[in-house]
Amino acid sequence: MWQAKFLAEDPLYLECNISQCQKKVGNLCIERTCNASITFRLVNIRTNITFVLFTGGFDTPCILKTLDPIRFNSPAAPLYGHLSCNDSTGTTMKLTWVSGDSRKNSAVITFNKSDLCVNNSGPAASFGWHDPGFIHSALLTGLLPSSTYTYKYGSDLVGWSIYTNFATPPAPARSATVRFIAYGDMGKAERDGSIEDYIQPGSLQVIDAVTAEVLAGNVDAVFHIGDISYATGFIAEWEFFLEMIHPDASEVPYLTAIGNHERDFPDSGSFYTTRDSGGECGVPYETHFQMPIQGKDMPWCSIELGPVHFTIMSTEHNWTLGSDQYIFSSNGTVGDSFKIVK
Numbered sequence: 001m002w003q004a005k006f007l008a009e010d011p012l013y014l015e016c017n018i019s020q021c022q023k024k025v026g027n028l029c030i031e032r033t034c035n036a037s038i039t040f041r042l043v044n045i046r047t048n049i050t051f052v053l054f055t056g057g058f059d060t061p062c063i064l065k066t067l068d069p070i071r072f073n074s075p076a077a078p079l080y081g082h083l084s085c086n087d088s089t090g091t092t093m094k095l096t097w098v099s100g101d102s103r104k105n106s107a108v109i110t111f112n113k114s115d116l117c118v119n120n121s122g123p124a125a126s127f128g129w130h131d132p133g134f135i136h137s138a139l140l141t142g143l144l145p146s147s148t149y150t151y152k153y154g155s156d157l158v159g160w161s162i163y164t165n166f167a168t169p170p171a172p173a174r175s176a177t178v179r180f181i182a183y184g185d186m187g188k189a190e191r192d193g194s195i196e197d198y199i200q201p202g203s204l205q206v207i208d209a210v211t212a213e214v215l216a217g218n219v220d221a222v223f224h225i226g227d228i229s230y231a232t233g234f235i236a237e238w239e240f241f242l243e244m245i246h247p248d249a250s251e252v253p254y255l256t257a258i259g260n261h262e263r264d265f266p267d268s269g270s271f272y273t274t275r276d277s278g279g280e281c282g283v284p285y286e287t288h289f290q291m292p293i294q295g296k297d298m299p300w301c302s303i304e305l306g307p308v309h310f311t312i313m314s315t316e317h318n319w320t321l322g323s324d325q326y327i328f329s330s331n332g333t334v335g336d337s338f339k340i341v342k
């Protein structure tokens, strides 16, 4: 995993405005060095970070200097808490977060390389791999619909999050009102302007606009309907994404559907056989975003918020006649108005 910036972002370096003479012949300086300053905003991914200065661009990089690795102050800290609904009652929600704490004082899962696509030929299981840490989840029960609660998560061993408020969605009722935002293909980008494998600069404007609505109390739920982080095999980028959506997803349910960039890969069981997931095959997605789905690698479900019945299907899994999704769509769980016809 890498993040990069060009020294061109410091114009003083290009013009050699902060310079020092290293070698003089008479009054003439024949060897001069220039200083540059580049700032990175780092997201805690628990593992040490190494800074490398290189020249030659990305096509022919030549390393000039590698610094000693730096360590995060609290690499095991609980981070990136986000909410989803576990059912349609408005009284139960699921909180999920990441930490370096493997102890089972909450439901804890993780994944390793062998859990990804079986043929392991994408970046996810090789140069894109990053230890995902431990993904905790807690079921919050006995809540009242359309109500606000305060919570924190973590443990005495690795620390606690700050207190955060969240709102439960409305209970299912024809007379109720639900306010939701739905979008897909958002992806992520770094707020410090860093380049990564695959960034979507517009994502920052989208999430800032959503945050403004959530903080104003105008949103009961957010639906991100596929193509979530565009990590596409660079596992650490899931945590960059979780950090980016945290202001919203920690306060209202952040409900998701799977997309090609989370699931598709040849010979892996996806309906389409492109390499769009980079070898993830839906495993990081399903681990971080725990929806009330039908089972492992069966990411379809049905949920009601207020007067609206939401059906979440996967275009990336078989949906044809006789498939599991077809059967799901035929047994009434998706509501009266929806049925796969072809």
Ligand SMILES: [Fe+2]
Binding pocket: 185, 227, 259
């Ligand atoms: Fe997309």
